[in-house]
Amino acid sequence: MICNSIKEGVNCIFMKKKGCSFNGGRCYPIVDSCDGCDIAEEFPTGIYCKSCAEPANKWSTGTCNLATHVKKENGITKNKLNPLKASKRSMHA
Numbered sequence: 001m002i003c004n005s006i007k008e009g010v011n012c013i014f015m016k017k018k019g020c021s022f023n024g025g026r027c028y029p030i031v032d033s034c035d036g037c038d039i040a041e042e043f044p045t046g047i048y049c050k051s052c053a054e055p056a057n058k059w060s061t062g063t064c065n066l067a068t069h070v071k072k073e074n075g076i077t078k079n080k081l082n083p084l085k086a087s088k089r090s091m092h093a
């Protein structure tokens with residue numbers, strides 16, 4: 001159902017006729033590790049993940065499996081470089 005509370009307009013499995021059925025009747029904002037992920041979106045209520053209700057849980061046992069800003073190479077997780085920082089680094093090299 002379409003959320004009409006925190007992530008208004010987002011189709012969510014937890015939204016029911018009686019309201020949000022997720023833990024505590026709401027979803028939770030992104031955590032620091034989510035910074036840079038394309039799935040995070042800013043809503044009038046704050047910045048939330050469009051794919052999961054509680055981002056802290058996605059990071060509690062390691063890297064979030066849906067994160068778009070982290071890529072895995074040979075099983076090793078690497079954060080993508082910020083292109084702006086990379087270009088500044090190359091200017092100083």
Ligand code: SF4
Pocket residue numbers: 030031033034037038039040048049050051052054055056058064065066067068
């Ligand atoms: S997909 Fe994972 S990393 Fe991206 S915003 Fe959601 S919880 Fe955070």
